[in-house]
Amino acid sequence: MTFVGVEGRRVRISVPTRFMRDWIESQYAERLVSLWTLEASSVEGVDVFVTGDEAEDNDALPAASPAALRETEAQNNISAPLDPRFTFENFIVGKPNELAFAAARRVAEAETAPYNPLFLYSGVGLGKTHLMHAIAWHIRQTRPEKRAVYLSAEKFMYQFIRALRFRDTVAFKEQFRSVDVLMIDDVQFIAGKDSTQEEFFHTFNALVDQNRQIVISADKSPNDLEGMEERMKSRLGWGLVADIHPTTYELRYGILQAKADELKIDIPPKILEFLAHKITSNVRELEGALNRIVAYANLVGRPITLETTQDVLHDVLRANDRKVTIEEIQKRVAEHFNIRLSEMYSSRRARAVARPRQIAMYLAKQLTARSLPEIGRKFGGRDHTTVMHAVRKVEELKATDNGFSEDVELLRRMLEV
Numbered sequence: 001m002t003f004v005g006v007e008g009r010r011v012r013i014s015v016p017t018r019f020m021r022d023w024i025e026s027q028y029a030e031r032l033v034s035l036w037t038l039e040a041s042s043v044e045g046v047d048v049f050v051t052g053d054e055a056e057d058n059d060a061l062p063a064a065s066p067a068a069l070r071e072t073e074a075q076n077n078i079s080a081p082l083d084p085r086f087t088f089e090n091f092i093v094g095k096p097n098e099l100a101f102a103a104a105r106r107v108a109e110a111e112t113a114p115y116n117p118l119f120l121y122s123g124v125g126l127g128k129t130h131l132m133h134a135i136a137w138h139i140r141q142t143r144p145e146k147r148a149v150y151l152s153a154e155k156f157m158y159q160f161i162r163a164l165r166f167r168d169t170v171a172f173k174e175q176f177r178s179v180d181v182l183m184i185d186d187v188q189f190i191a192g193k194d195s196t197q198e199e200f201f202h203t204f205n206a207l208v209d210q211n212r213q214i215v216i217s218a219d220k221s222p223n224d225l226e227g228m229e230e231r232m233k234s235r236l237g238w239g240l241v242a243d244i245h246p247t248t249y250e251l252r253y254g255i256l257q258a259k260a261d262e263l264k265i266d267i268p269p270k271i272l273e274f275l276a277h278k279i280t281s282n283v284r285e286l287e288g289a290l291n292r293i294v295a296y297a298n299l300v301g302r303p304i305t306l307e308t309t310q311d312v313l314h315d316v317l318r319a320n321d322r323k324v325t326i327e328e329i330q331k332r333v334a335e336h337f338n339i340r341l342s343e344m345y346s347s348r349r350a351r352a353v354a355r356p357r358q359i360a361m362y363l364a365k366q367l368t369a370r371s372l373p374e375i376g377r378k379f380g381g382r383d384h385t386t387v388m389h390a391v392r393k394v395e396e397l398k399a400t401d402n403g404f405s406e407d408v409e410l411l412r413r414m415l416e417v
């Protein structure tokens with residue numbers, strides 16, 4: 001509310017929407033007047049008007065008749081546009097997202113709602129929107145007579161407020177209540193917005209009563225949504241709650257490979273490995289990184305190497321950096337050479353295990369701030385001279401054996417802080 005001035009015996013206040021004007025007039029007018037008379041006894045009334053309405057009379061706002069509004073709404077599909085890439089076929093399935101994927105598929109294929117609602121949640125960039133679009137695509141392709149509507153909670157709220165403003169919530173309600181599958185993305189957005197939540201709740205119940213499918217996404221589980229009414233939280237948890245976990249290395253690698261195939265670009269597996277190891281935040285960032293490298297290679301016309309990758313992505317890589325531990329080094333090196341992690345602490349001296357162990361010691365020296373005795377202790381209680389010997393040996397081999405040097409470099413880059 002903005003105080004505009006006092007004219008005669010009346011206070012003028014402006015607000016941005018008609019809805020607010022009506023609300024203030026009906027709920028607070030008396031209180032405003034009585035508070036004003038305490039400050040200035042000459043004040044007799046308060047006038048609230050909508051900013052931007054030139055006319056003194058606010059009803060000059062181009063008001064749409066309910067019928068006209070219904071018509072425009074019918075023309076403008078309430079569903080947001082769908083991204084053509086967000087299909088089930090383009091979704092790479094791995095441990096972290098297999099439940100969410102299977103549930104989304106089931107919903108897309110089912111004749112009657114198998115679980116209501118399907119509630120998907122995860123951190124950003126892990127595939128919630130992708131799966132929701134995929135459901136809508138699938139339904140549009142296989143059962144075009146069904147109405148599948150996808151929209152963000154933000155847009156839902158916007159449309160609701162607009163309907164209130166035009167005093168036509170009937171059309172608003174109708175358009176949602178004739179939907180077969182309603183998908184609302186990022187509902188955390190309407191947490192704390194009470195009137196929208198209320199309307200959402202009614203729409204939700206009406207659809208569920210008619211056995212229509214609802215799919216919801218959020219950044220948290222229903223219980224953890226702050227600013228959400230208790231009855232709403234419990235309603236949201238009634239169906240199937242499926243969370244998408246942070247990506248694993250395997251999933252990231254798979255996504256990169258699929259994406260490189262899609263772009264029809266040959267990227268050395270070593271680069272994909274490197275990216276999958278380093279960019280762990282989320283899939284959106286991973287895709288962004290790949291796009292950047294591809295764009296760079298295209299523009300500069302040079303093959304993609306580890307060096308250019310590191311150069312081009314230095315900012316992203318730094319953001320994804322974390323402190324590496326000796327345990328991680330041991331694990332990564334063991335994986336790389338396909339030996340058991342326990343060989344890092346064992347006393348076996350066979351070259352097949354001794355060499356990787358030496359490399360791990362070398363990397364521990366290079367990449368952590370640990371002293372030689374500390375490193376020795378972490379490798380099955382070895383003496384610091386053993387570690388020193390390992391470091392020298394690895395340096396020597398790096399200088400003489402190209403293949404070896406590359407292996408160590410790759411490992412170092414993957415682990416590097």
Ligand code: ADP
Nearest residue numbers: 090091092093124125126127128129130283284
């Ligand atoms: P969210 O809605 O959870 O924030 P999005 O669905 O927008 O995440 O996903 C971000 C990007 O990552 C999109 O381009 C999406 O296609 C892609 N993506 C996420 N998960 C996968 C996956 N499993 N397979 C392929 N692409 C994925």
Ligand code: MG
Nearest residue numbers: 128129130185
């Ligand atoms: Mg999203």
